[in-house]
Amino acid sequence: MTNPTFGETIVKTAAAWGAVASMALCVAVLIASEFMPVSLLTPIARDLGMSEGQAGQAISISGLFAVLTSLFIAGFTRKIDRKFVLSSFSLMLIVSGLVVSFAPNYAALMVGRALLGVAIGGFWSMSTAVVMRLLLESAVPEGLALLNAGNAIAATISAPLGSFLGLHRLAGRVLLRGSAGAHCAPRVLIGGAITRAVLPRLVWAQKETNMKMRIAFADHVFTATLYDSPPARDLWSMLPLELEIDNYANNEKIAYLPRKLTEEGSGSFSNEAPGDLCYYAPWGNLAFFYAGYRYSAGLIRLGRLDGGVEPLLTRGKFPLRIERLS
Known part of the structure; x- marks a missing residue:
């Protein structure tokens, strides 16, 4: 990525x-x-x-x-x-x-x-x-x-x-x-x-929804809100999930999903920021960004963390649970 x-x-x-x-x-x-x-x-x-x-x-x-x-x-x-x-x-x-x-x-x-x-x-x-x-x-x-x-x-x-x-x-x-x-x-x-x-595929408008998730690993519990898009709804349909989260590069943590999400309505986006929750289609993994990043081909933004990025700063591999909050 x-x-x-x-x-x-x-x-x-x-x-x-x-x-x-x-x-x-x-x-x-x-x-x-x-x-x-x-x-x-x-x-x-x-x-x-x-x-x-x-x-x-x-x-x-x-x-x-x-x-x-x-x-x-x-x-x-x-x-x-x-x-x-x-x-x-x-x-x-x-x-x-x-x-x-x-x-x-x-x-x-x-x-x-x-x-x-x-x-x-x-x-x-x-x-x-x-x-x-x-x-x-x-x-x-x-x-x-x-x-x-x-x-x-x-x-x-x-x-x-x-x-x-x-x-x-x-x-x-x-x-x-x-x-x-x-x-x-x-x-x-x-x-x-x-x-x-x-004409490139035009990404769906990234509007927040009531699809809130509870995310837990190590001693951290925090929440994230998904956007209204087909890939985000596909992830929502898979919850709850038991995964593993690990560090990747120096700006994100990743977790591989049991299957790939739909890419319908996906496309390039801007305003990248720490706290974004994304999906990397070529590898089939979630990406939790805790530092600055740039859009790259295959990256789909699913939503954002509701709080700060401090939990993501804990380095190491941990069991990860994602479940519906609402």
Whole structure:
């Protein structure tokens, strides 16, 4: 459990910026998909045999579903890895573009545009929070600027580009309404693939719970509180435990578990401090830190000691008992 090397730090930073760039690309496609039909309402209405007012509702319905989604998506997805959620919205945008492109009637057009609204509302409602968790605090303004650059560029070019594609009918091979949807699929496939490849797994918010443990070894008895995360709950399900605790390096004591914990929702973290209770996935051991440390790959923070770290300063190997306090 050594500190990250210089090379590992560089890779982590590059991956975070790559994830932000891929999100900016997806934002550009979202905005382009939303506003491109504005310049094509008349030909779309003629193509589907409906009034221009009905065609205009295709713009309104995406906005309506975007608002509704943004209000409720955080609660529905709070226990799901954000990487999976954002990738799902990218896939939903592809489906929306294809449905709109080949819609045979008014109802199918509305369904496709409603799916687009869900993707827009979901993506926008969590994009800022995701950027703030991907980058260091000092780099967040640049990250948000990059994210909104995709918005500004797409809003500027989407309407004239839609008109151009509609007039030329994409060399006669795509219907007018297809110019508002089908061309988005390749770009979203690229953006979604990049997002899936470079967006790191985002660790669960580390909120304290009522999962308190009593820890005893040698003549020491102290408590710790677990965070609300799948690995912490997995540890909670294993209690009580009879283990052995021993020193490792000069900043922690470790205890090997009878089996490995789930790594769901794990990822890099900051604000490392003495008193952290962690799990080192490659070795399958608990790590009780009594001095400063740095995050390294495979380290998962489970919770914190409730008191000081003085009990951990006792050196040697001892029987260790961990049990539920509440």
